[in-house]
Amino acid sequence: MRKFAVILVLSVIIPLSAFPEITLGYCLDKAMENYPLIKKYGIVEKTSALSLSDINRSWFPRVGVYAQATVQNVVPEFPQALKDVLVQLGQEAEGLGHMQYKTGVDLSQTIWDGGVSKAQRNIERASASERKAELDVRMYAVREKVMDLYFGILLMDEQIAQTENTISLLKANLSLMESMLRGGVAMQSDVDMLQAQLLTMSQQLISARSAEGAYRDVLSVYVGENLDNKTLLKPDATVPALLESARPELRLFEARQRLNAVRYNAVEASVMPRVVFFAQAYYGYPGINYFKSMVDRSLSFNMLAGVRIAWNIDSFYTKDNSRRKLSLSCDDILADRDIFLFSTRMQTASQTEEIEGIRAVMADDERIVALRGSVRRAAESQLKNGIIDATALLSKITDENQARLAASYHEIQLIQSIYKLKNTLNR
Numbered sequence: 001m002r003k004f005a006v007i008l009v010l011s012v013i014i015p016l017s018a019f020p021e022i023t024l025g026y027c028l029d030k031a032m033e034n035y036p037l038i039k040k041y042g043i044v045e046k047t048s049a050l051s052l053s054d055i056n057r058s059w060f061p062r063v064g065v066y067a068q069a070t071v072q073n074v075v076p077e078f079p080q081a082l083k084d085v086l087v088q089l090g091q092e093a094e095g096l097g098h099m100q101y102k103t104g105v106d107l108s109q110t111i112w113d114g115g116v117s118k119a120q121r122n123i124e125r126a127s128a129s130e131r132k133a134e135l136d137v138r139m140y141a142v143r144e145k146v147m148d149l150y151f152g153i154l155l156m157d158e159q160i161a162q163t164e165n166t167i168s169l170l171k172a173n174l175s176l177m178e179s180m181l182r183g184g185v186a187m188q189s190d191v192d193m194l195q196a197q198l199l200t201m202s203q204q205l206i207s208a209r210s211a212e213g214a215y216r217d218v219l220s221v222y223v224g225e226n227l228d229n230k231t232l233l234k235p236d237a238t239v240p241a242l243l244e245s246a247r248p249e250l251r252l253f254e255a256r257q258r259l260n261a262v263r264y265n266a267v268e269a270s271v272m273p274r275v276v277f278f279a280q281a282y283y284g285y286p287g288i289n290y291f292k293s294m295v296d297r298s299l300s301f302n303m304l305a306g307v308r309i310a311w312n313i314d315s316f317y318t319k320d321n322s323r324r325k326l327s328l329s330c331d332d333i334l335a336d337r338d339i340f341l342f343s344t345r346m347q348t349a350s351q352t353e354e355i356e357g358i359r360a361v362m363a364d365d366e367r368i369v370a371l372r373g374s375v376r377r378a379a380e381s382q383l384k385n386g387i388i389d390a391t392a393l394l395s396k397i398t399d400e401n402q403a404r405l406a407a408s409y410h411e412i413q414l415i416q417s418i419y420k421l422k423n424t425l426n427r
């Protein structure tokens with residue numbers, strides 16, 4: 001008895017595990033992870049980190065090593081009167097040599113840059129945020145493609161199911177008609193008509209399965225795994241409670257505004273002076289002490305250090321225009337944002353109305369299917385009694401099939417319309 005129970009449980013579990021169920025949310029998440037564009041997020045982060053590192057290194061000491069040799073046609077020398085005095089004292093005064101050469105090191109360290117490096121860091125961070133927001137917008141467009149494929153498969157599945165049901169009805173009635181033909185109460189043309197319709201429905205079934213397979217293949221590419229023999233579940237059909245947009249485009253507009261704000265600060269920093277500590281050391285001729293070098297032309301070690309204040313006033317000429325350009329850019333971003341929100345509101349209103357219209361149509365679907373089924377069953381009974389022919393029965397079977405297809409289509413259309421609304425609002 002225990003062995004029988006184990007076999008019974010396995011017989012139930014194995015078929016269920018062979019056809020795992022897939023949800024729309026799972027497909028959307030996997031598509032986001034699998035889409036090649038996702039790699040660009042890492043590229044943006046790494047590029048931004050490198051740029052920030054370069055900006056921070058602007059505070060590192062700057063060291064330059066050089067060597068030079070020059071020939072001058074005129075050099076400083078003692079006045080003739082002073083030369084005569086020095087000669088009388090027994091001191092030769094040749095003046096500086098025309099050949100001059102030295103090798104040395106220059107060192108500079110920024111003490112204050114007027115806020116330029118801080119502005120550059122803020123610009124880089126804001127630019128990275130803008131690039132990520134642009135990627136978010138591009139990635140969001142993938143969601144709609146995945147949703148269209150998902151609902152396309154659901155529609156094809158419903159069409160396949162209804163076509164298979166119709167084929168079963170046709171086969172049952174064909175068997176009945178063949179029996180009636182053998183009894184002499186039906187004509188061969190009636191049998192041929194049912195067989196022709198059965199072949200037509202079989203062709204439709206093949207076409208529906210082919211289309212469903214094509215949809216699955218494309219969705220499998222987006223998801224990154226094989227979806228064959230996996231059941232796609234119908235999503236929950238709940239209208240969002242809040243009909244306000246939360247689309248990534250809005251975050252992109254905000255990121256662009258922040259980028260303009262930090263660029264404005266950079267304009268302010270560009271007109272500030274810079275304070276730099278510097279030091280120079282060299283070995284060569286002449287030295288800093290020119291008087292000594294005029295008397296003694298030997299090489300010497302020399303060094304000097306100090307603080308330099310540099311103020312480039314060129315930025316003052318373009319400061320006002322730069323501000324106006326940034327202000328106009330902000331106005332342009334706000335205009336794009338208003339246009340986007342206006343379009344979203346119009347689309348939301350249209351989709352909400354579409355959902356209500358589908359619901360109104362669906363109110364009678366169940367009743368129509370029941371009536372069409374009742375008429376078809378009555379027609380089958382009438383066919384047995386010889387009241388109607390095969391043509392009339394086929395008409396009733398077709399009507400019932402169309403009613404069932406329409407009901408299934410309306411159900412999936414409602415869910416799809418709700419998810420289109422969710423996608424429009426990002427809710």
